[in-house]
Amino acid sequence: MDGRFEWREEYSIGVDVIDNEHRRLFQIINKLFSFRDEEKDNQWVCQEGIKYFKGHAMKHFADEEAYMKSIGYPELERHRAIHRSFRENTLPALEEEMERTGYSKEALDHFLGVCAGWLIGHTLTEDQAIRNGEAGTWEGLLPEEELAAMKKVIVQLVFDMFHLESQLISDAYGGEKFGDGVYCRLVYGTGEQEEKQEILMVFEEKLLINTVGQVMGIQTNKLDAMLVNAARYTVRQFVGRVMEHLPAFGGYDLKEENLLSYEQFHRVFQRKKPQVSLLFNTGGSGYFAYCVIAPHLLEKGVGISLERENAMDEVEKYLSRREKREKEISHKRKILVVDDSATIRHAMKGLLGDGYEIQLAESGVAAIRAISLNRPSLVLLDYEMPVCDGKQTLEMLRSEPSFADIPVIFLTGRSDPEAVRSLLALKPAGYLLKDLKHEDIKKKIDDFFEKQKK
16 A cells, blocks of 8 residues: 555755655555565565664664754754663563564554554654754653653563463553543642642453452452452552652652542643653553653643542442433434634533543644544544644545544634635535534534434
């Protein structure tokens, strides 16, 4: 499938040695996608293609770092750390999985998904900051040594406590929803309450059932109050052991604990960029995320604090609310709203939230990640986004067979004939003008799903 990720001149930063290597990496990923669908000599071809990709990625890292150094780029060390992590952690883990599974289609899809995601984000977001010597989006993360130490501790603890092999999928988890999840928030502070750190742990429901549930001997495929309470204390123990292994996080006591809905979690997550945001896969057992926000000023009212006196009642209420919400949304269509304007995103959520389950993404890259974790019934896609616009995002969706049939309706602020022709040439499921009356937008979405039924 050639042209899966088409290079465009607007991706260029004006430095030949970097732009040429970006083009080559795009071409290699496209070739690997096409090799994946071939049966003859598939393993050998993929092995050689992956070696080729690695060689060019390493060359690109060296060239890019040399250029950053020559212009005195302020984020050089952070980029070096990201390059080193990809080279020493991500690629070896992906290769090990492929070798262990005999280059299975699932393992190859994993490799391509991670590397394509890295290439999109690397080229369309971080490297664009080099153009004007600006800082990228990595400035809020922990220092490299502390982040690497935390990854190792978490992987080892998962194995020690549950005998599960875990694998880091992303060290820049954006708070996307993955499957049915349980969202835990733990707030730790010093004795003087001057410094606080907030730990957010997200578990795919089946992971809790496959770990804590199995340890307890619970024969169920559904969460209940006993399992959630056991999971709460397991989470406390897990976080405590992470802190024990990392001196920089020591000396804190638990001050507050909450179970959050996804909406509450997302508000907390978006309030301030985490210093740690890691997403892991445990194979077939499920996903989990470990996020740290510290230091920061906490807002009140994110959830009811769990204390000894109210814990049982609050867990029962939490499960009841969760079950009620699951029933409410089980029949709802999922709509992903992709727009770089927070005002537009939240306006669409307010307008459509009663009748549909609404997901939000602020960019094309975030949209791909969100769709991978929680497939929507419809994508409302802003056409005029910066960096990775609606046309490019649609092309990426259509290039992936598992996403190609997801209907996309463009959101646009332009109604002139030339703009409309450009939109329709891409053959979306439709387009909506952002200045339409709210009731007209709602009606068009309702009508779209009615037509789908028929």
